[in-house]
Amino acid sequence: MTQILLPALGETIYMSLVSTILAVIIGFALAIVLILTSKNGLRENKTVYFILDLIINTLRSFPFIILMIVLFPLTKILIGQSIGTTAAIIPLTIGAAPFVARLIESALKEVDSGVIQAAKSFGASDFQIIFKVMFVEALPSIISAITLTLITIIGFSAMAGAVGGGGLGDVAIKYGYYRFQTDTMIYTVIILIALVQIVQSLGDYFYKISKK
Amino acid sequence: MIKIRNLKKYYGTTLVLNDVNIDINEGEIFAIVGHSGAGKSTLMRCMNGLESYSDGSLEINNKEIKSLNKEELRTFRKKIGMIFQHFSLVQRKTVFENVALPMQLWGYKKDEISKKVNELLGLVGLETKLKAYPNELSGGQKQRVAIARALTLDPDILLSDEATSALDPNTTTSILNLLKTINKKLNITIVLVTHEMEVVKQVAQRALLLEHGNIIGLNETEELFLKPDEKMKKFLGETEVVPEEGINIKIYFPKDNVSQSFITKMARELEIDFGIVWGKLEEINTHIVGHIVINIKETQKELVLSYIQQHDIISEVL
Numbered sequence: 001m002t003q004i005l006l007p008a009l010g011e012t013i014y015m016s017l018v019s020t021i022l023a024v025i026i027g028f029a030l031a032i033v034l035i036l037t038s039k040n041g042l043r044e045n046k047t048v049y050f051i052l053d054l055i056i057n058t059l060r061s062f063p064f065i066i067l068m069i070v071l072f073p074l075t076k077i078l079i080g081q082s083i084g085t086t087a088a089i090i091p092l093t094i095g096a097a098p099f100v101a102r103l104i105e106s107a108l109k110e111v112d113s114g115v116i117q118a119a120k121s122f123g124a125s126d127f128q129i130i131f132k133v134m135f136v137e138a139l140p141s142i143i144s145a146i147t148l149t150l151i152t153i154i155g156f157s158a159m160a161g162a163v164g165g166g167g168l169g170d171v172a173i174k175y176g177y178y179r180f181q182t183d184t185m186i187y188t189v190i191i192l193i194a195l196v197q198i199v200q201s202l203g204d205y206f207y208k209i210s211k212k
Numbered sequence: 213m214i215k216i217r218n219l220k221k222y223y224g225t226t227l228v229l230n231d232v233n234i235d236i237n238e239g240e241i242f243a244i245v246g247h248s249g250a251g252k253s254t255l256m257r258c259m260n261g262l263e264s265y266s267d268g269s270l271e272i273n274n275k276e277i278k279s280l281n282k283e284e285l286r287t288f289r290k291k292i293g294m295i296f297q298h299f300s301l302v303q304r305k306t307v308f309e310n311v312a313l314p315m316q317l318w319g320y321k322k323d324e325i326s327k328k329v330n331e332l333l334g335l336v337g338l339e340t341k342l343k344a345y346p347n348e349l350s351g352g353q354k355q356r357v358a359i360a361r362a363l364t365l366d367p368d369i370l371l372s373d374e375a376t377s378a379l380d381p382n383t384t385t386s387i388l389n390l391l392k393t394i395n396k397k398l399n400i401t402i403v404l405v406t407h408e409m410e411v412v413k414q415v416a417q418r419a420l421l422l423e424h425g426n427i428i429g430l431n432e433t434e435e436l437f438l439k440p441d442e443k444m445k446k447f448l449g450e451t452e453v454v455p456e457e458g459i460n461i462k463i464y465f466p467k468d469n470v471s472q473s474f475i476t477k478m479a480r481e482l483e484i485d486f487g488i489v490w491g492k493l494e495e496i497n498t499h500i501v502g503h504i505v506i507n508i509k510e511t512q513k514e515l516v517l518s519y520i521q522q523h524d525i526i527s528e529v530l
Contacts, residue, residue, distance in 0.1 A: 118358075120262060122290065122294075123287065123314070132316075136302060
C-alpha cells in the first residue's frame with residue numbers, strides 16, 4: 001500500500017505547492033491592479049477595475065472540474081499535453097489565482113488609510129506606498145491568505161485525478177471507492193488530514209511571527 | 213510664506229471652502245479652528261496637495277500647488293511635514309523604522325538616516341523606545357514618533373491635523389509644548405487644525421475661524437478670546453448669565469492689565485460697592501486675559517463709565 005500512497009502524496013504536494021506559488025504570484029499582481037484602480041485608489045480607473053472584477057468573478061463561479069475541462073486547450077499549449085500531474089497545475093493555478101487576488105485585495109484594503117495618507121504626505125510614490133507600506137502592514141493577513149489557498153488547492157487537487165493528475169484524492173476514489181478498499185480510503189484521508197494540519201500550523205506560526 | 217487667495221473647493225456641487233484668503237507668515241503658529249464639517253481639514257490638505265481645490269490660488273514659497281505635476285508634488289511634500297489625529301504609524305515597523313521611513317524612501321544613506329533618527333527621537337524624548345512597536349506605546353508617545361517622522365526631511369512647515377484630539381488634556385499640553393519647542397528651535401512654521409479652543413489658546417499666535425467653509429474670524433488669538441464678537445461667542449457657545457436689575461458692565465483685561473488691581477482700586481476711589489456677577493480669566497499664550505462683569509446701580513452708571521474711560525480700560529455695557 002505504501003507503494004501507492006507515497007507517490008500519491010508526492011504528487012499531491014507537487015501539484016499543490018507549484019500551483020499555490022503560481023497562483024499567489026498571479027493573484028498578487030491582480031490584487032495590486034485591483035487596489036490601484038479601485039474607488040479612491042491611488043490610480044482610480046473604473047473601466048480597468050470593472051473588467052478585472054468581472055473576469056475574477058467569472059473564473060470564481062466555475063465548478064473546478066468544469067474549469068479543468070474548459071482549460072484543456074490552454075493546458076495543451078502551455079505544457080504540451082492536457083493530462084498528467086504537471087498538466088493539472090494549470091487549471092489549479094487558474095482556478096486559485098482569482099481567489100488569491102480577492103484575498104490579497106481585501107488584506108490590502110484593510111490597511112489603515114491614515115497610514116497611506118501619511119506616506120503620501122512625505123512624498124512616497126504609488127509604488128512605494130504599495131510595497132513599502134501597504135504590503136508591510138498587510139503581511140500577516142497575506143500569510144493567512146496563502147495558507148488558506150494552499151489548503152484549498154490541496155482539496156481541489158483531489159479532482160486532478162479526472163485529468164490523470166494522480167495524487168491522494170485520486171487514490172481515495174480509485175482504490176477506496178471503486179475497489180471497496182476501505183483501509184486505503186481511511187489511510188488517504190488520514191494523510192490528507194495530517195497534511196492540512198501541518199500546513200495550517202506552519203501558516204499560523206508564520207502569521208504569529210509576522211504579527212508583531 | 214503661505215498665501216491663499218480666493219480659494220474655493222466643491223465636493224460635487226457642495227461648496228466646502230468659500231473664498232478663503234489668508235497669509236500665514238514664516239515662523240508662526242497658526243490655528244485653523246472650526247466645528248466638524250467646517251472645512252478646516254480640507255483647507256489644510258489643500259496645502260500639501262492631499263486635496264485639490266477648484267478655484268483660486270494657494271502658494272507656498274511662491275509655488276502654486278495646483279500647477280505642480282505628480283512628481284513635482286512629491287518632491288514638494290518633502291518640505292511639508294504632517295501629523296494626524298490617529299498618528300498613522302506603520303504598526304509592523306518599530307519606532308526607529310517608522311521615523312526612518314521617509315528618508316529610506318528618498319534614498320538617504322544608512323548612517324545619515326541613523327544619525328538623524330536618533331537626533332530626532334532625542335528631541336521628542338523617545339530615545340529609549342527605538343525598538344518598540346507602536347502598539348507598545350501610549351497615545352502621546354505615538355504622536356511623538358509621528359512628529360519625529362514628520363521632521364526627518366527637514367520641512368519648512370509642519371501641518372497638524374487634529375493631532376491632539378485623541379489625547380487626554382495633560383498629554384495634549386505636553387505635545388503642544390513639544391510643538392512650541394519645534395517652532396522655536398527649528399524655526400518651523402506650524403499650521404494646526406483643531407476643534408479644541410484650549411489648543412488654540414495654548415499655542416497659536418493667530419487663529420482662523422471657519423464655519424461652513426467661510427471665514428468668520430481671523431485675528432491674533434488674544435484678541436479673538438479677549439473680545440469675542442457675536443459669531444465668536446456663538447462659536448464658543450458662551451453666554452453670560454447676569455442679573456436683570458441694575459446695569460451690567462463687562463470689563464476686559466488685556467494681557468498686561470490683569471494684575472493691576474483695577475477693580476478694587478475703582479471701588480476704593482469711587483467709594484461705591486458693586487457685585488461681581490460673571491467673569492472668566494484664562495491663559496492664552498502664557499498671558500492671562502479675560503473679563504469680569506460687574507453689576508451697579510443705575511445712578512452709578514455715569515460715574516463708573518467715566519472712571520473706566522479715564523483708565524483706558526475696554527468695557528461694554530450689557
